[in-house]
Amino acid sequence: MKHQMRGVSAVSLTDVLAVVDGVSKPGADLSAELFAAVAAIDGAPALRRILTDPSTDAAAKQGLVSSVFGAKLGAASISILQAAVAGRWNSPRDLTDGLETAGVSxxxxxxxxxxxxxxxxxxxxxxxxxxxxxxxxxxxxSDRGVSADAKRSLLTNLLDGKVSDSALALAVQAAVARRGSFERTLSDFGDTAAARRGRLLAEVRVAYTLDDDEKSRLTSALGAKYGHDVHLNIIVDPSVVGGISVSVGDEVADGTMSTRLETARRQLAG
Known part of the structure; x- marks a missing residue:
């Protein structure tokens, strides 16, 4: 399930993302640095506790960030880390979750x-x-015994030149699986992309390729239902017999003939 920050963590995350939006050139280089910082802080629990200790002066924590990361990260990344440690977080883990979200953003x-x-x-x-x-x-x-570097190399060899650098960067970070499975994490990253335009992601299963008019009508219908713009991710599934299956978040509306037939069979079987 997607992790939603609440209370002071949500406020601090908003402040951090505002700094990300103010950076002149966000992108793969910045995200790579932020993801590296997340890995370093996750790997040093004592450092993470200090950086999230509410009794420690914000200026002292910002100074510690500069001392630890100043020679490794660019000015933009340092400014984002300093904004993060100046905030308050419900738990030490929320700090690195927030920085990972900043990298995705x-x-x-x-x-x-x-x-x-x-x-x-x-x-x-x-x-x-x-x-x-x-x-x-x-x-x-999904194997926790395989190193992050090995997974990064595997995904890079598999996807390099076939998807954008941006998509590859998100896939590699999702493989770290800090907040759940690779699939769940990557799905959450996709939600972050959709949320930038206030959109929802809809997974649509159909038996045949939809034409532009059908896509447009479906997008409009879903937008009217949910009150948001919707981005369609379409799966052509030969097992679908008539109708359409749409998943938006945790809600599934399945109107496929194959599903209705299976339901009827179960009812007849008692």
Whole structure:
């Protein structure tokens, strides 16, 4: 389930993301630095406790950030980390979760500025499908015993040149699986991309490829139902017999003939 920050953590995250939005050139370089900082802080629990200790002066924590990371990260990343440690967090873990979200947001902001946000949302969805559909690949990506570097190398070899650098960066970070499975984490990253435009992601299963008019009508209908713009991620599934299956978040509206027939069979079987 997607982790929602609450209380002081939500306020601090808003402040951090405002700094990300103010960076002149968000993107892969910035996100890579933020993800590296997340890994370093996660790997040093004592440091994370100090950086989130409400009794420690904010200026002292910002100075510690400069001391630890000043020679490793650029000025933009340092400013984001300093904004993060100046805030208050419900738990030490929320700090690094927030910084990971900041890294994702940096990727999304760059894609949006380049006019590539629609493509990024679709690529993230397709990467998730690719991994889920290959049992061997999924097994390696989900194996906690395989190092993050090995997973990064595997995904880079598999996806480099086939998806954008932005989508690859999100896939590699999702493989770290800090907040859940690879698929769940990557889905959450996709939600972050959609949220930038106040949109929802809808997974649509149909028996045949929809034409532009059908996509437009479905998008309009879902937008009217949910009160938000909707981005469609369409799966052509030959097992679907008539109708359409739509998933938006945790809500599934399945009107496929195959599902109705299966329901009827179960009812007849008692």
């Amino acid at each position: 940096a990727v999304v902001a760059a894609a949006d500025a380049a006019g590539d946000l629609d493509a990024l949302e679709t690529e993230v969805f397709e990467i998730g499908r690719l991994v889920s559909s290959d049992a061997e690949l999924r097994g390696v990506i």
